Amino acid sequence: MGPLSSLVYFPLIGMVIVMCLPKEAKVAIRWTSVGASIIPLVVSFALTIDYFFGHAATGLMAYVEGPYDWIPSLNVQYYLGADGISIPLLALTGLLSTLSLLASFNIENRVKEYFAFFLLLEAGMMGVFVALDFFLFYIFWEVMLVPMYFLIGVWGGPRKEYAAIKFFLYTLFGSIFMLVAILILYFTSTPHTLNMMTLIQSGSRLPYMLQMICFIFFFIAFAIKVPVWPFHTWLPDAHVEAPTAVSVILAGVLLKMGTYGMLRVSWPMFPAALKDMAFWIALLGAIGIIYGALVSMAQKDLKKLVAYSSVSHMGYCMLALGAFSSAQAITGCMFQMVSHGLITGALFLLVGVLYERAHTREIAAFGGLGSKLPVYSSIMFFFAMASLGLPGLSGFVSEVMIFLGSFGAVNQVLVGISVLGVVLGAAYILRMVQRVFLGDFDLAKWGKLTEINTLELVTVTPLMVLTLWIGVYPKPLVDLMSATLNKLITLMQR
């Protein structure tokens, strides 16, 4: 079993073990799952380091497993590989999974099922980032839906069923388009193949109309996942209803799969269609940025605010993807994916911490927490600043890269308008900070609030360190990805 397979299978093994444990053994279940997710975490970080020193200069696919024949009659293969764009996301997935599992220790209801589903989810996420065969890719893509559905639907908030169904159906709706596109590709290729690498090479030879159709189909599937405006409405519902750890995964990893899919699949595969659609994609991105920020400003629920800020932040990614010809913009997009994963993940964790103590997320219900919970407030402030793009933290690096890069590559007015998002971002974040942490403290109401505990500190500290590191010294991450991205950009500009 190669390292990439191990990323997928260790969580699965963990899941099996968890399922075999008696359901009363909550402690054992929790630590087993954490153990099962630490292995992929370690492996993914080791791979990151190894890739950085061994392969980053070439940017080629590394750790390739296969292609082994799997279903020979359909020419389906077992084919895994990772390059500069999947490696950071694998590491992010590994990290966030472990942290989320740690953050799930307060789950008391149906512990066994919860952790089993969580590990299955992790396996699916890892799988999506390493699959190089469309069949595998699609399977992993769908595999994630099921545990997600249950995680939201069983352990969620008051409207969990609605949110879960909405999430499930919406995403499934997108996947159908993807399936159709995959089938089109399969039947138009000679010999019929589902190998992504081959199809990327041959995709540009398809007739223009077919390219366009496939591109749009893929785009719908991925855009729903990102989510791109106007496909975003499942996101706030799912986020608000999902338990904290699931929100973290949802924001931290699942959203990235949409943009990852675009970068990995549809962008390099259909250059002709991409060229014609670039403006519209950037436009959707710009709308997302402004729209998400404005709507965030109107939110009364902390989690919903963070959720809509995700819409805004993923809008930056889309803007950058619209400016595909600029290496800087695409690098910024990758940065934004990673940093949004870290920052928003942390914000959800922190909101969860507060919710657990106060049992409400109403912004208006709080005030002046800064004096009662100095450590918590400082950490929250840190991530709030990261979220609004403060220099020295990762959000700034990605935003600047995206703006600088896309300015020369798409409509400049569009980029200029998008920059407004920076101010609006500051506005809604500061508004939130002010209402929750500054001002008068209601001693009678919140006198019993307790400070963030050690476990929770442990979960957010790695995110703080990484956010700061990427913000202060982004060069390693750029070096890790740049060769791969340059190859992809060459493909996109065919």
Next chain:
Amino acid sequence: MWYFLALGAALFALGLFGVITRRNTIGILMSLELMFNAANINFVTFNKCIQGGSMAGQLFAVFIVVIAAAEATVGLAIVLLVYRNWRGIGSDHYNVMKW
């Protein structure tokens, strides 16, 4: 040889009749033993008369005896269990598998 085979057939028919008709489960088991024995008679007869040199017939009979013993053991254990659970071993007591 014919007579021996006929004896086996008769004994088998008796056993079959018993299996079909006995109300008592132990009785059914006993009838089964009869059928086994009928088969054994046939085997041994063939062993004597047909294509000699091999002891296959008798060996099969040995195995059948062993299997019959095993079957009787398990069967009787089941009977006891049934008896304990239903307080009776009439074979039409446990028609739970109908329809």
Next chain:
Amino acid sequence: MTQTAWIIPFLPLLAFTMIVFFLRWKEKVASGFSIAMIVIDWVLSLIILAEALGRHGASYEAKILLTSFKTFNLELGILIDPLTAMMLVIVTTVGSCVQIYSLGYMKDDPRFSRFYAYLSLFLFSMLGLVLANNYFMIFIFWELVGLTSYLLISFWFEKKTAADAGKKAFITTRVGDLGFIVGLMLIAAYCGTFNYQGVFEKAASGTVPVGILTAAAIFIFCGAVGKSAQFPLHVWLPDAMEGPTPVSALIHAATMVAAGVYLVARSMPLFVTSADASMVVASIGLITAFIAASIGLVQNDIKRILAYSTVSQLGYMIMALGLYGYDTANGEHSAGYVAGTLHLMTHACFKGLLFLGAGSVIHAVHTNDIQEMGGLRAKQPRTAMTFMIASLAIAGIFPLSGFWSKDEIVASTAHHPLFFVLTLTIAFMTAFYMWRLCFLTFFGQPRNQHRYDHAHESPGTMTWPLVFLAALSVCAGWVALPWLEHGFSSFVYHGEPHHAEPEYLLMIVSTLVSLSGIGLAWLMYHRKAISADQVAAKFKPIYTLLYNKYYFDELYDLIIVRPIVNLGNKLWSFDANVVDGAVNGTAWLTVVWSDAKQWFDATIVDGAVNGAGWLVRQSAAGLRFLQSGTLQFYALFIAGLVAAIGLYRYFGISYTPTTTGLVTIFFLIGLIVLWYVSRSIWRRSTPAAAAEVEEHSVRVEDK
């Protein structure tokens, strides 16, 4: 020392880190450490200044690569030229004074250590900003400065006004930064580098279209407008006075707001390529200076007066720089650059002093309202003395520092009549409102006896920095004495060395203007020869307008803040109703559609299926009795079949259609017979079971 100048920003950063992580609970150690760091910085800055003087204007640059793209490098680096050296000294000087001063001022604050941590973080950002060698880096520190400013303004965050002011400051400056980012994007797109030298060379080379350069310069100036509180983004600065007074002195008088001026001065090579951009800069500066000065005439909050004064003086500097750019672009000679930078330096000294003095007063009387003060000269001699020195300086009285810089500014407007007149008017207003403040605070009778009685001179930690700054306020301008051969002008001058000629006429005019302003204030507020109330009543509309700060806040609230918040709310309901409504509508349609299908299914399709099922069930109703569950019945059945087959074979019936049919019929008949037999057996053997059979049949039909 110049080679290791990068260490300067890191000393305050070290202080910040140490305080946050280790010294949080040791207030004395924390403040001591922080002060030690900034004083070391101050010494280093002086050394660097000396070295820069020794190099006669040559600059030093060092950089490391941060990250690189195909076309583009992002780098970190330091650039030390005279401007930088001067700024370093200003920042560290005022920084040291403020930190020492805060020992007394913040003495009993529960978050004392945190205050020093923030101050250190601010100084780190500010020094980084000053030392930066490229636009990207300056932008980074620019934002960090904004953050720390936010933190410090909201330092007393329990106060809603303070929290609001912090937010307002951050967001307003961010609006300016928006332009800055666009400017950066233009620079990146057209110059391909962020390095100052690179950009300036590119701009000077003429390969970049002038329109683009104009746009880039104006957009960068937007950043300065935000940070330096220029019109129309000046509204945050007066509100920022909600922060602790040392913060006001450090950030909102001497350093951070000067960053905008610094940025314009730093980018001067860009502005000189575009007369239009420079004119915009100059006009904005003039408008700001005028508006702020006129508002300052009627305010009653001591810190707000100083804040408007700051805005006004910053407008002066910006205007001078803009005029320099304009004149130079038109090939004319101008003193604006020297004027702007010199005023930056002198203003930092006396405005820092004014704020600290105001802080000392506030510390004593616990109010900001000058109408409640009066006669404090007796209680606070040292404070009053230094405050008046600063007031004289800002009014531009010979030979204090303000005189020299203001004189240069007036000189730089010489070619522009409108600017000249308004500048003098502003100088008059400045002198008036500053001395109005002085007279109301320190002279006359106490207007609030209770507060007066409790007033006292501030402790030494607070007054000694005042004295130090007062000395600077007197002397700082002398570096630019026009009779010096190699004075300030030739040191800082952008481009070739320059020697300013003394212009005695201008000096006399500007001094007279200032003196008349002071005189008017004396008449109105000391001698009471002219009643201030009567004047106010006479010019009621103007007074109201000025008193309400031209209604800028209300205007912005009306045309920007509220529409945006409303738009947010509207979009949210749009999101929930229309976008999400579309999604849910689709789901609803699907449900309706599936309901229709369900009806069709249930009545027609399922009807057919059920019909078939009904037939089968009816025919099977009897046959199911064959499944009696009794083992023996099965055995019988099997045996019977075997026997039947045996008979069948025995009689050797051959397969013909007829026989097959016959046999089938026999088979069926046999089955039916069996059925009746078994059924009757059932009935007979177990009456209960028979009842059950009936019941079961009924149940099946019910379904």
Next chain:
Amino acid sequence: MIPVQPEVGVAFWMLAFVIIMSGAMVVSLRNIFHCALCLIICLSAVAGIFILLEAEFLAAAQVLIYVGAVSILIIFAVMLTSNLAVQKIVQTNENALVAFVICLVFMGGTCALVDATHVWRYTAEALPANNTLEIGRQLMTDYMLPFEVVSILLIAALIGAIMLAREEKT
């Protein structure tokens, strides 16, 4: 070729009579205990038939296993379910008539089948005199595997029986 034919003499007819009669009693007697006794008789007689057929080892095994073990087991079972042992109910059920006909047909059919078959490949050789030895030899060589399988089966049956019949711990 003179095919080997077992001797059908008085012994055979006596044994056959005993077998048929006792077999009939096994399936028809009302007292299950008596049935068990008849079964012993029947099985002993079958052992006699084996001797006639020169299968001495098998006869011995028949006596030991069937008569000695299985029958005793059955009697034990009868005793353990003892309330039935003394009952005098009709031991056959409603199928009896049909079953009788069918069994007759079955027997007749089988006999007819045997009679009508002319393809037996008769042997001319007599069984070896010491055929018990031969059984032993073949059991340990050619039939090793079935032998082992059967042993395992026996053990399994043994354990299974114990498991099944064990008293539930309450």
